[in-house]
Structures are given as C-alpha cells and as structure tokens.
Amino acid sequence: GNSVTQMEGPVTLSEEAFLTINCTYTATGYPSLFWYVQYPGEGLQLLLKATKADDKGSNKGFEATYRKETTSFHLEKGSVQVSDSAVYFCALLPATGGGNKLTFGTGTQLKVEL
C-alpha cells in the first residue's frame, strides 16, 4: 500500500541554520507529494507541493524536490527562524487507487532556538 516515512524528531536547530527534513514514500506510479506545517494549537496548512518527477515545490523559503529515483521529497530551508518552529508533515496523493485520499507521515517536530 501507500506509505510515507519521515525522519523522527524533534529536530533542534539554532536560528539561521540549514534545515533538512527527510521524507521517503512508497506508492505505485507517480503520486503527488505535499508538505504541510502545523503551528502549535492550530490545524495543518499546506506549505508546498509537487505533482511530477523533478518538480520543485517552494514557499516561504522552504523547498522540496520530487525525486522519483530515490522516492524522496526532502524539505529544505537555507536559514531557519524561530517562527519556523512547528510540526512538518509529508503527504502523498496516489496516482491511482488509494481512494484518492492523502496519506500522511507521522510528522517531524522542528524547534528553532536563538
């Protein structure tokens, strides 16, 4: 079946550090891939997405590239801020089957300190 695997957190970084949160997936064909962010006490918000191989999604300084050969969609940001502290979820939308519903990873908590 379809699944998403994320690196376990929490990830703790100093402000202005480089961020990578790993995400790999299992699915047939070419799913669409998403990153969602959840700030404390809130629901999830769509951060970025990519719909085909080699696409790069980007938003608010974050970016992720759809790598079919490694079935990955790692989230990166060049310089994190305290305000980026949140939980980040990787998700996929299957190309076929799966009832056309999003499958989420378990989430990775990011803590950014001054």
Add this chain to the structure above:
Amino acid sequence: DAGITQSPRHKVTETGTPVTLRCHQTENHRYMYWYRQDPGHGLRLIHYSYGVKDTDKGEVSDGYSVSRSKTEDFLLTLESATSSQTSVYFCAISESQGGFYGYTFGSGTRLTVV
C-alpha cells in the same frame, strides 16, 4: 474569516457516552474529511464525504459514524466513547477529490475520554 470551523474546541466526556463533533464550512467544497492525530501515528483518516449523504470509511473508522445532511456540515459521532478515542480530531475540506489543490484544516477538537 475562517472557512472551516470545528466545535467544540475542547471536550471531556465519560466512557460509554455518545459524543458528536461538528465541522462547518463556508467554502461550498464538496469533499470533507475527519482525521485523528495521535503521537507516533500522525494523521489517520476516520471517515470522509464526497457529497451530501455520500460518505465512506477511512482506515480507523471502528467506533465512529458520520453524517452529512448539508454541504456545509459534517458531523462525527463517537457512538460509545472509549479511552482509546482520546485524541485531537481534525476536519478538513477540499474542492478537488483527494485534495490535489490542498486540504484546508480546521483548528481541531481536543477530546478527552475519562
């Protein structure tokens, strides 16, 4: 100006009692979803709806039922609450099947079953 609201935001209930959570949207989106969020599990789909009176089960539907009598409202009922249903519940909406353009999430309902 939130397009999706959940009520109540917090609830404490006793084991064995029925509980209903409400999700209300003002976006006129066709698709609505109920998820639960638990540590180590990420988000898991309980039930979803693809139109008025059209609903289907997700991966963790046992002990839950849903109803959608109007486009704007999607109700989740715990028929006889158990401690294992203590969780944070999120409603989401999307205009496209499977959320290709992204899901919009509510702020969540924190349910405690004692």
